[in-house]
Amino acid sequence: MTEIPEHLLKRSRERRSSIGQGDDTAEASGAPATTPATTAPAAASPAAASAGGGPPARTVASPPSPAEAPKPDPVHVAAAKRRRKIPFWAMATLSLMPVWGFMYVRSITESTEVAHGPIGDGAEVYNSCASCHGASGDGGVGYAFSGGSVLDTFPNIEDQIRFVYYGTEGYNSEGVDIYGSPDRPGGVHITGDQGVMPAFGTQLHEEEIVAVVCHERYTIAGADPTSDEWAEEFEAWCSAESPIYEGLGTGELQLTTSEQEMLGEVPFNPIGQAPIPGSSG
Ligand code: HEC
Known part of the structure; x- marks a missing residue:
């Protein structure tokens, strides 16, 4: 697990509490929130009602909570992103490898016959x-x-x-x-x-x-x-x-x-x- 730096956690806590205060206004003005349906004031949410109790269709700008904060990439993904990409011209070279291999093997076989x-x-x-x-x-x-x-x-x-x-x-x-x-x-x-x-x-x-x-x-x-x-x-x-x-x-x-x-x-x-x-x- 990657640790989330303390200052990020703090910032996200602050933001959450400020949103919490203005929760009703946010809901009223239709600002979407991804708070799970169980904790959301379902009655106050027209969207939730129309969805027949299903998960609220509010998925855009989510108020970050510690669990939902944009996670840093896992180590292997980060490494893959850092890794240099194969330059386009190398693909041309690599695609010739089978041809080279074929000729190489043939040259060996021929020299055995000559000997x-x-x-x-x-x-x-x-x-x-x-x-x-x-x-x-x-x-x-x-x-x-x-x-x-x-x-x-x-x-x-x-x-x-x-x-x-x-x-x-x-x-x-x-x-x-x-x-x-x-x-x-x-x-x-x-x-x-x-x-x-x-x-x-x-x-x-x-x-x-x-x-x-x-x-x-x-x-x-x-x-x-x-x-x-x-x-x-x-x-x-x-x-x-x-x-x-x-x-x-x-x-x-x-x-x-x-x-x-x-x-x-x-x-x-x-x-x-x-x-x-x-x-x-
Ligand atoms: C176990 C060791 C050994 C092996 C294996 C061996 N030789 Fe010899 N060879 C000798 C020795 C010792 C001499 C010197 C013989 C003497 O003084 O009578 C010699 C001498 C020779 C000579 C004479 C060279 C000169 O200028 O006087 C020839 C030719 C030769 N060997 C060819 C071969 C060939 C061909 C093979 C393989 C098919 C072979 N030997 C395998 C030990 C060996």
């Missing part, structure tokens, strides 16, 4: 590598892939696929010490030097291994698919039209077969059935 192929799929598979190699490939338990480092270790993509497939223990049990390039700039990487890289040949589909390796080489390490150095590899293994990736997906090709096959003009070098030392560029 198909080994590179896009590889970004998802990479979630199983990020805990050790870092979300952006900056390294952690395992080596960093960024800054071209993984390209230095594996100038040939087949060597990288093979290492991910068989892991540190596969190479150890075959006695292979250098899984990457023997001419690696900055020094060779020795099997087991940094810990144990799990074998993913039993955990991922073959095309998933290819996809994640493509992601590491082209997205994380930054190989340029249009450059002379990488264009051929990219077209064969990592492009959206890669015949190798498609063949692995349909089961027509296997990573571990031993012979080299030709897919049209594209040579397919399988990784073989056991780890072998890595090759230089």
Whole structure:
């Protein structure tokens, strides 16, 4: 409840008593009053009589009593009145929101579609590598892939696929010490030097291994698919039209077969059935 300030109450009391004195004159001159019918001198009021005893039809200038004094607005109404109104031009802007929302959602859906192929799929598979190699490939338990480092270790993509497939223990049990390039700039990487890289040949589909390796080489390490150095590899293994990736997906090709096959003009070098030392560029 809002308290009515004392001076207002006082003023209203004064006014009421002055009206009370001149009550008869007010009634006689037809000045309307909202005093309830029960307390009003009904007989003296022609209006009340004609209304058949109903509530007096006197509703205009009411003599204020404490109960009838114009009430201050309740807090929430007052707040609503104080609140700034939305400017008219904002309505135009707001009415465009659904259009904007529609276009926004569509732009997201389209970008997911564009991200198909080994590179896009590889970004998802990479979630199983990020805990050790870092979300952006900056390294952690395992080596960093960024800054071209993984390209230095594996100038040939087949060597990288093979290492991910068989892991540190596969190479150890075959006695292979250098899984990457023997001419690696900055020094060779020795099997087991940094810990144990799990074998993913039993955990991922073959095309998933290819996809994640493509992601590491082209997205994380930054190989340029249009450059002379990488264009051929990219077209064969990592492009959206890669015949190798498609063949692995349909089961027509296997990573571990031993012979080299030709897919049209594209040579397919399988990784073989056991780890072998890595090759230089
Ligand atoms: C449990 C931790 C762990 C996980 C998970 C992991 N790795 Fe590794 N990775 C390692 C370690 C440790 C090494 C170093 C291995 C060694 O010294 O023999 C390594 C090395 C590598 C290398 C060689 C890099 C170089 O430059 O020498 C590649 C490529 C690689 N990992 C790819 C992957 C991929 C792809 C995945 C996910 C599918 C993955 N790793 C998941 C720990 C991990």
